[in-house]
Amino acid sequence: MAGPGLERFVQAIVDDHGLATGIKTLGTHYDIVAFANLRGYPVNLSEWGRYVAMDTLQASDQEITLMQQADPAHWSWAFRQLSRWRSLLMDGAGQEGLLGPAELSASSPPPIVEATSTLNPVPATDEQKDAALQAFIALVRSRPDLKDQVKAARNQDDVISLAAQQGFSIDSLTLLRSWSQVSDFSKPTWFGWFDD
Known part of the structure; x- marks a missing residue:
């Protein structure tokens, strides 16, 4: 449900x-x-x-x-x-915006590297990662249980792991980019971001 x-x-x-x-x-x-x-x-x-x-x-x-x-x-x-x-x-939009039918061919399959890269939903650009961080912050602000987990985090890796558990792919560089915009550098990166 x-x-x-x-x-x-x-x-x-x-x-x-x-x-x-x-x-x-x-x-x-x-x-x-x-x-x-x-x-x-x-x-x-x-x-x-x-x-x-x-x-x-x-x-x-x-x-x-x-x-x-x-x-x-x-x-x-x-x-x-x-x-x-x-x-x-x-x-009228029924057939519009559709790819052609998937045709099977006798050619060799594409390399595994190509297949995994197209299936990986992890954001590739800094802008996408920044948007993921902003979405995660919005989610945490709306959920007291997550806010408590973030405040209890020992380090940024704990915060990144918590974000991943919620489906948001961010990394330490994403945190650093945003940290410099909202912090006076006297507190760890995630303090204060999740308060209303």
Whole structure:
């Protein structure tokens, strides 16, 4: 069962045209979770993944095919991920924004390095990591249990690990970039970030 933050987020996309317009630029599940958290809906990647999987189990084969063929670069990708959001697409958008069918060929498979790099949802750019940190901070501010865990952290590795458990990929360089903007350097990086 999905948490209240996720349910509220999914329904808010259906009810609020302005919020729904915001998901047009999203091309990964990571982006959707970060967007939700930045908008004040506490969601983590594992919760989102389970929600999408449960929704997919109830979809027809045709719906699943259309969902899997959705081009992540197309504005409709995020809308195709959930049945409640697919209903927001106009009838004419049915075949628009889809990749061609996946054809099997007799050629040799691509190297493993390529396959793993395309499946890895970890943000690659500094901007994506900075956005992940901001989304994590917003989540912690909204959840007292997480705030207590952050305050009890012994070092930045504990904070990074806690962020990873919540589905946010940040590293020490991300913390350092943000630290210099909000700290007088007299306290550890994470103190004060998570207070309201």
